[in-house]
Amino acid sequence: MPEDPSPSELMRLDAQVCFALHATSRAFDAVYRAELRDLGLTYPQYLAMLALWETDGPTVKRLGERLRLDSGTLSPLLKRLEAAGLVERRRGRRDERSVTVHLTEAGSALRDRAAEVPRRIGAITGLDVEDLHALRAILRRITDRLDAY
Incomplete structure (x- = not known):
């Protein structure tokens, strides 16, 4: 059975799970940046598109919850996807405060290229x-x- 690590071992940067996850995340970001370049998407935009390809038409609030993004991050991301012609946001007819996000034809078609x-x-x-x-x-x-x- 392995011994408990010493306090000095516990305080090493390389012993931190959070740092291993952080380093892995940064490495993934670099790889995704290269892989997504031809699709014209950033990694966060790709995640949003994955969620929309799975379920088209969620509310902005629900999409933010699913992606774990706050509205200050999600709104500009959706604006860029909308400007690229991949999604459109629609205000609710019954409640104008509710906004849903829908794939456009181009957004749906991009799924095949991203597969x-x-x-x-x-x-x-x-x-x-x-x-x-x-x-x-x-x-x-x-x-x-x-x-x-």
């Missing part, structure tokens, strides 16, 4: 499908625990 991105990213990581599923499950458990804190 290979997850496979390419998976291959770049060097992890097999089972390892990727296990990693995602661990990260979801961590997120759930941190959210409950």
